[in-house]
Amino acid sequence: MTPRATPEQKAETLAWLRRISGDLATATIKRLEESLPWYAEMPPARRSAVGLVAQAGITSFIEWYDNPNATPWVAADVFAAAPRELLRSVSLTQTLQLIRVTVEVTEERVAGRGEALRESILLYSREVAFGAADVYARAAEARGLWDARLEALVVDSILTGEADEELPSRIAALGWHGHGEVAVLVGTTSPQLDVDQVRRTARKLGVDVLIGVQGSRLVLVIGRADGSSSAAPAADDGPLPFPEIARRLEPGFGPGHLVLGPTVPALVDASQSARAALAGFAVANAWRHAPRPVEADDLLPERALAGDxxxxxxxxxxxxxxxxxxxxxxxxxxxxxxxxxxxxxxxxxxxxxxxxxxxxxxxxxxxxxxxxxxxxxxxxxxxxxxxxxxxxxxxxxxxxxxxxxxx
The missing domain is CATH 1.10.10.2840 (PucR C-terminal helix-turn-helix domain)
Known part of the structure; x- marks a missing residue:
């Protein structure tokens, strides 16, 4: 069992830590430049922000060592000095590398000052690592919610045909890779809808997909990469036709009719496919033996009689x-x-x-x-x-x- 430091020893260690904190920060920055290539390649402003995080970690450790119960929000102390954009430019893996280098430098410098101090460093580094994971998890959750809202806005713009000049940039922000043909698939929402499974199926098929859940109606905007793109699925007879793609995505929908809109040349034209698919979905019940999925053009008589x-x-x-x-x-x-x-x-x-x-x-x-x-x-x-x-x-x-x- 590691012996605990006496109050006198702890006070002496604290005073020593405060004296060498500046040297620790300098040694840490030097080690980062030597051991982490991504740090050396950063712009000066971002390197400075990372250095502030390392220095804040050392300062926060000293305060935590003085009173471990007084600073429960370790991650807030450490990452408060970092600008918001640092989370977008430095990955969680890189952050953990930063923590590891900082701990290594600190351990080397405090070697010989007793096992109690070394144990405190290890305990604190664990708290910082968990805190970093929590910070990035919250950022990822917020980004996921933002992406979901942005995706819903894009799908709604496509369905209503109210596309504006901002639509391409919004689509790019969602990671849309397809530059080829597009079709819209409309059906019912499954009570056990698994959006992630739908996306996984789409990735296996080599297509992009935008998903819109509108109550009991589920809308997929499907994008197929052009033949010159590396995202296109490898096949002897070319890319999969949209009816086949719709059949493979069919399990993700609920019961009822499933209508595929006509193929359009690009995503900016998707509202034409969406209009036909929605009109077909509204009258699909009029065809007693309609297949699933059914193409909107196969419902032209019913759509015409309904005034489309x-x-x-x-x-x-x-x-x-x-x-x-x-x-x-x-x-x-x-x-x-x-x-x-x-x-x-x-x-x-x-x-x-x-x-x-x-x-x-x-x-x-x-x-x-x-x-x-x-x-x-x-x-x-x-x-x-x-x-x-x-x-x-x-x-x-x-x-x-x-x-x-x-x-």
């Missing part, structure tokens, strides 16, 4: 106008085929052509617009596009005639 102007414009721009621009025969054949219950024979009789001609024209429809009229779901999409396109054309024609008559 973006869905109507998409149907006209991607189906009605390309078919009209390519061939009037394709439009006529498609109309007849859909009106006759997708019967080749009935369509051929109405158009006075051979059924093989109908087959050929339907194949040409698929080649032009990418949808296959022979499937029940895609037939609904095409028929909705024809109806909306015809209504818009008729309204435009009537307005044009009225203007001519007025003039």
């Amino acid at each position: 102007s973006l869905a109507k414009a998409t149907l006209v721009d991607r189906i009605y106008r390309p078919l009209h621009a390519h061939s009037a025969d394709l439009v006529t054949t498609l109309w007849s085929y859909l009106d006759n219950g997708r019967s080749l024979e009935a369509t051929a009789r109405e158009l006075f052509v051979h059924p093989n001609t109908v087959r050929y024209r339907l194949k040409r429809v698929t080649d032009v617009i990418g949808w296959d009229a022979t499937g029940p779901r895609e037939a609904l999409i095409l028929q909705t596009a024809l109806i909306i396109g015809s209504i818009g054309t008729e309204v435009t024609r009537r307005r044009g005639g009225a203007q001519r008559r007025t003039s």
